[in-house]
Amino acid sequence: MSAQTTPDTGATTETRIERLTAASLRRIIEPEVEVTGSVGSGMVLPKELLSVADLNLDLTDEQWTALSREELASILDAGVRFESVLMAGFGLILAWQKDLVDPRVTYVLHEIGEETRHSRLFVRVIEQLSPKAVNPFTRGIYSRIDRFITSRAITHKALFCVLVLTGEEVPDLIQKRSSEHPDTDPYVREVNRYHRMEESRHLAFARALLPEVWNEASVLERLVIRHLGPAIMTGVFDSLIHPGVYRAVGLPGWRTWNNVRKTPARRDLRTESFRPVCDALRTAGAFGVSGRLPRAWREFGQLNLSRAD
Numbered sequence: 666m667s668a669q670t671t672p673d674t675g676a677t678t679e680t681r682i683e684r685l686t687a688a689s690l691r692r693i694i695e696p697e698v699e700v701t702g703s704v705g706s707g708m709v710l711p712k713e714l715l716s717v718a719d720l721n722l723d724l725t726d727e728q729w730t731a732l733s734r735e736e737l738a739s740i741l742d743a744g745v746r747f748e749s750v751l752m753a754g755f756g757l758i759l760a761w762q763k764d765l766v767d768p769r770v771t772y773v774l775h776e777i778g779e780e781t782r783h784s785r786l787f788v789r790v791i792e793q794l795s796p797k798a799v800n801p802f803t804r805g806i807y808s809r810i811d812r813f814i815t816s817r818a819i820t821h822k823a824l825f826c827v828l829v830l831t832g833e834e835v836p837d838l839i840q841k842r843s844s845e846h847p848d849t850d851p852y853v854r855e856v857n858r859y860h861r862m863e864e865s866r867h868l869a870f871a872r873a874l875l876p877e878v879w880n881e882a883s884v885l886e887r888l889v890i891r892h893l894g895p896a897i898m899t900g901v902f903d904s905l906i907h908p909g910v911y912r913a914v915g916l917p918g919w920r921t922w923n924n925v926r927k928t929p930a931r932r933d934l935r936t937e938s939f940r941p942v943c944d945a946l947r948t949a950g951a952f953g954v955s956g957r958l959p960r961a962w963r964e965f966g967q968l969n970l971s972r973a974d
Contacts, residue, residue, distance in 0.1 A: 735796050
């Protein structure tokens with residue numbers, strides 16, 4: 666990876682990454698020591714933040730409680746699996762890196778260490794939630810498709826970087842909303858605050874890398890990001906809460922999952938979480954000098970309005 670100047674600050678990529686490393690060193694949080702506690706026995710997320718909020722469902726209090734716990738468990742489960750993919754991708758980058766005396770290598774090692782701590786905490790919370798749902802995406806044809814796509818995506822740095830941004834921006838927005846809501850379980854708010862604090866550095870690292878890995882990307886990889894990127898990102902988004910969650914509380918699994926995907930609230934959440942990824946690609950030059958979005962990206966409408974706009 667080559668040195669690159671960052672337009673907004675004038676700092677080189679190396680300088681920005683060295684600052685992130687320094688920040689990681691200043692505060693090392695072990696979740697078993699500093700994020701102790703447990704979730705309560707009732708609702709862990711408020712009804713208005715659940716995926717089914719727009720469906721006007723007539724559920725009992727017990728069903729609402731179970732649904733909130735199943736949805737949180739599904740999101741955390743997806744988080745552990747995604748962080749495992751992230752670590753696998755970074756592991757390959759390290760294994761293939763020509764120069765190990767590089768600030769990127771040092772920060773990647775910090776990030777891997779931080780992700781393992783996040784995953785340990787998530788697994789602990791999942792155990793406390795005791796979910797009953799069966800995830801169809803980890804079985805059968807869905808699992809084979811996921812393994813096929815993922816195993817290839819992590820070997821292409823630019824596409825991998827886009828997936829990292831997606832997999833971090835989406836949960837970050839979800840956790841931000843739940844952390845700010847007074848009816849979220851207090852311990853869940855604490856877990857979210859801890860995770861978001863460290864993930865902000867990870868997002869900054871991915872954004873810093875994106876321009877240089879885009880410059881190194883092949884024509885085919887660029888075409889995939891420009892024209893298939895939103896579909897891949899949508900797959901990541903939709904898999905956060907799987908159909909088994911709804912089935913576990915007595916709802917039709919796949920039908921409810923498909924209905925949820927079409928609701929205004931979920932579309933808005935998806936668009937809002939994708940916008941910073943789109944902005945990062947635009948800054949990296951992925952959409953040319955004009956910055957005009959390809960059709961696949963324009964279908965998200967609001968993405969045409971970047972944060973800078």
